[in-house]
Amino acid sequence: MxxxxxxxxxxxxxxxxxxxxxxxxxxxxxxxxxxxxxxxxxxxxxxxxxxxxxxxxxxxxxxxxxxxxxxxxYAEIRPTGDGWREVLRSLAESTRQAVHRHEWLADLIGGRPQLGPHALARGEAVVAALGGVDLDLVMPVVGAVDAYVIGAVRREIAERRAERATGMDKRQWQATFGPYLERTFATGRFPALAGVVRDAAHLDADETFRLGLDFLLDGIGARIEG
Incomplete structure (x- = not known):
């Protein structure tokens, strides 16, 4: 039992x-x-x-x-919204917020499904919002969102732990290694990477998460609505 x-x-x-x-x-x-x-x-x-x-x-x-x-x-993760896209976005964002409140959760999410009553209620809310989606696609869609969130939050928590371990925040770390990268890029061996590092927009963690989630939801929409 x-x-x-x-x-x-x-x-x-x-x-x-x-x-x-x-x-x-x-x-x-x-x-x-x-x-x-x-x-x-x-x-x-x-x-x-x-x-x-x-x-x-x-x-x-x-x-x-x-x-x-x-x-x-999981009782804190209650996806809401009208339609599958809003509910999946709510799922992703509320899961991320829960991990930031409870940093240790980053080490336990993923793997075998959680089967407690709160986890099942969270799953029911998400699956119900996907009621119009082909039944064979429901779990792959939810799994794709979960995989994106787990990867993103583990990266964010790893950054937070690195800041504590080294005493350097992200900007200080970049300033420390910046001269090395400049010398390396000056060799001309990595022109594409140098262009991105020097000229592309550098988004913060919130912007990066939301943009990546947009990419994922756009892809899901193209598959299930096409």
Whole structure:
């Protein structure tokens, strides 16, 4: 029986009352503050003032705990809009916003589908908006948007982590490596790349994300509407 179907132990008087919801909220606070390495049944129990063994009545493994924490964040991802394009854009942007609020999520999204109730509700909202799309294309379309978002947000979170690790923001990093690139481009070996770096518009992260999403949605529209 999966954790979402398994009943919780009956409540009992205690200096540290427990429930699955309290456990998940505590784990979410730890993850947001200090990353996934801060999340364990022992650390969550300590945060709740309870003995670690009491948590096993609610959650059997750390993997179950992470499944529950991820699903709690999926409650923040509620795509809205009229028509498939607005809903897919809302899906992409709300997922990105959730990852920026919960940086650790970048390490857990992707892979096997999330099957918790909030994740399923998010999926239902998206699939319902694609009701007029060929049934065989629905999951590939959603998968394409998810893949774009996952790649984009992982790149953005990697940049944020690099800033913390090096003490240099993006502009400082570019200033440090700029002279090297200029010397390299001066050799004439990379003329196309040099032209883009020197002359093309340099978009910020928000602009880059939205433009890339436009490209993707335009392609989806050409396929499903053509």
């Amino acid at each position: 999966v954790v979402w179907e398994r009943p919780e132990p009956p409540e009992r008087p205690s200096p540290a009352p427990l429930s699955r919801e309290r456990i998940v909220r505590a784990a979410l606070r730890l993850a947001d503050a200090d990353g996934l390495e801060a999340v364990s049944l022992r650390k969550v129990a300590a945060a709740l003032g309870a003995g670690p063994m009491r948590l096993y009545g609610y959650i059997a493994t750390k993997e179950e705990l992470l499944d529950l924490v991820v699903d709690a964040v």
